[in-house]
Each structure stands twice: as C-alpha cells, then as structure tokens.
Amino acid sequence: MADSRFVLDCSVALAWCFVDEQDPYALEVLTSFGEATAVVPPIWASEVCNGLLMGERRGRSTEANTIKWLSSLGSLPIEVDATDSSDFFAAVAPLARAHGLTSYDASYLEVAARRSLPFATLELRLRKVAAALGVGIYQPKTAKRRK
DSSP, X not given: OOOEEEEEOHHHHHHHHOGGGOOHHHHXXXXXXXXXXXXXXXXXXXXXXXXXXXXXXXXXXXXXXXXXXXXXXXXXXXXXXXXXHHHHHHHHHHHHHHHTXXXXXXHHHHHHHHHTOOEEOOOHHHHHHHHHHTOOBOOOTTSOOOO
16 A cells, blocks of 8 residues: 655646657656655646647547557546635635646645645746745655656
8 A cells, every 4th residue: 555645737748648748757656656655736637638639639649549548547546625615715826826727736836735745746836836845856766866
C-alpha cells in the first residue's frame, strides 16, 4: 500500500501519454505509484480527458490510445480531493488572482498547500508559485535529488 501522498498536476499525467512530451521526471513520478498515492482536485479528470481528446483532434494520438490511457490512468491510486464549493471559491479565487493563475492551476496548488503535500508538475511557472507558497516539489524516492 502507498505510504505517501503528493498532488499530481495534469501536465505530468499528459506527459505519460504523448511521446513528444515524455519527460524523465514525469516517468519517475509514474513509477512511484507503488510507494505513493496521488491527490488531485476534481478538475483533474476533465483536464486529462480534454488533453487526450485535443491530442486526437490535432493528430498527435488516436482514439484507441485515448481509450488505453484513460483506462490506465483510472487504475492508478489517485484520490480526488473533496471540498465544497464555498470553500473552493474562498481559497482558489484569491490564490489565482494573487499569482496570475487560472483557477484550474490554482486548484492544484490550493490542494497541495491545504494538505501540506508536495506537488508534481512540469510547469516552471507553477513550480515558482509553489515555492512562493512554501509547497515542495514532489521527489519520487526512486529519483535523483533535483534542485
């Protein structure tokens, strides 16, 4: 059973699915699922599904690949963070406003900050905001330490 948790950004999950986006860090995160559980905001599933569908429409992938990836992603230990709408609005809107983020991006950082979890993302801008918020970047146990 997984003994640690981290917040998983959509950018990492989509990097697993598209050959032209594959990244060593993303692959290390993927292999860490034997030891860790990802936590995601409710928007995560829609973002991943939309990213895969856009990949199909742009000729970067196929329907068969999308079906395969959605099935694979659905089998991973991923916990959807639950918060009610009023709490979400109260936390995410000010965070997004203060850092010039979309509410989608801010929702990942809000979960990480509120739950004191490290954050797995490929987006440099989100890494910088995470640092400003005191949110660590997830380092899989199998990964070499990154600075």
